[in-house]
Amino acid sequence: MLPVSERLFNAVTLNSSFSIPLTETISETLFSLDCLANYRALTLVCNNRAKCFAFESDNEYYLPHDENGNIKSVFSNFRGRNIVLEHFRFKLRTRIS
Numbered sequence: 001m002l003p004v005s006e007r008l009f010n011a012v013t014l015n016s017s018f019s020i021p022l023t024e025t026i027s028e029t030l031f032s033l034d035c036l037a038n039y040r041a042l043t044l045v046c047n048n049r050a051k052c053f054a055f056e057s058d059n060e061y062y063l064p065h066d067e068n069g070n071i072k073s074v075f076s077n078f079r080g081r082n083i084v085l086e087h088f089r090f091k092l093r094t095r096i097s
Contacts (some may be wrong), residue, residue, distance in 0.1 A: 001043045001050075002029075003007045009046035014053075014095050021074070021085040022061060030088065041096055054094035 004012075012018060020026060033039060039055040064072045064087050073082040 001045055003048055004044050005028070006046050009013050009044055009049065010050065011029070012044060012092055015093060017089055017091045019062075019064075019087045019089040023085070026088075040093075042090055050097070052096040053090075053092045054096060056091045056093055059088070059090050061086050 022030070032038075036055075036059065037057070039083060041052055043050050043052045044080050063084065066072050071084055073084050074085045075081070
């Protein structure tokens with residue numbers, strides 16, 4: 001289960017994809033099963049609503065790049081400097097419910 005904003009929840013459709021930055025909390029949740037192959041479904045939840053999709057085998061993590069090919073960084077208020085965050089892309093090909 002992945003809590004998402006209402007904007008993202010309303011935007012996701014079958015045969016689309018979305019990516020999120022891998023914060024420590026999301027990384028701990030996503031990799032809690034030790035192997036991505038152990039996941040069967042991705043359930044997006046928002047305000048007591050849910051959409052469930054099959055967890056695709058080619059979902060992936062990646063480092064986002066800017067238009068010049070440089071790895072993007074974001075400013076971290078917690079660390080007080082720019083940091084690089086990996087992102088994870090979810091591909092939504094099969095709707096379960």
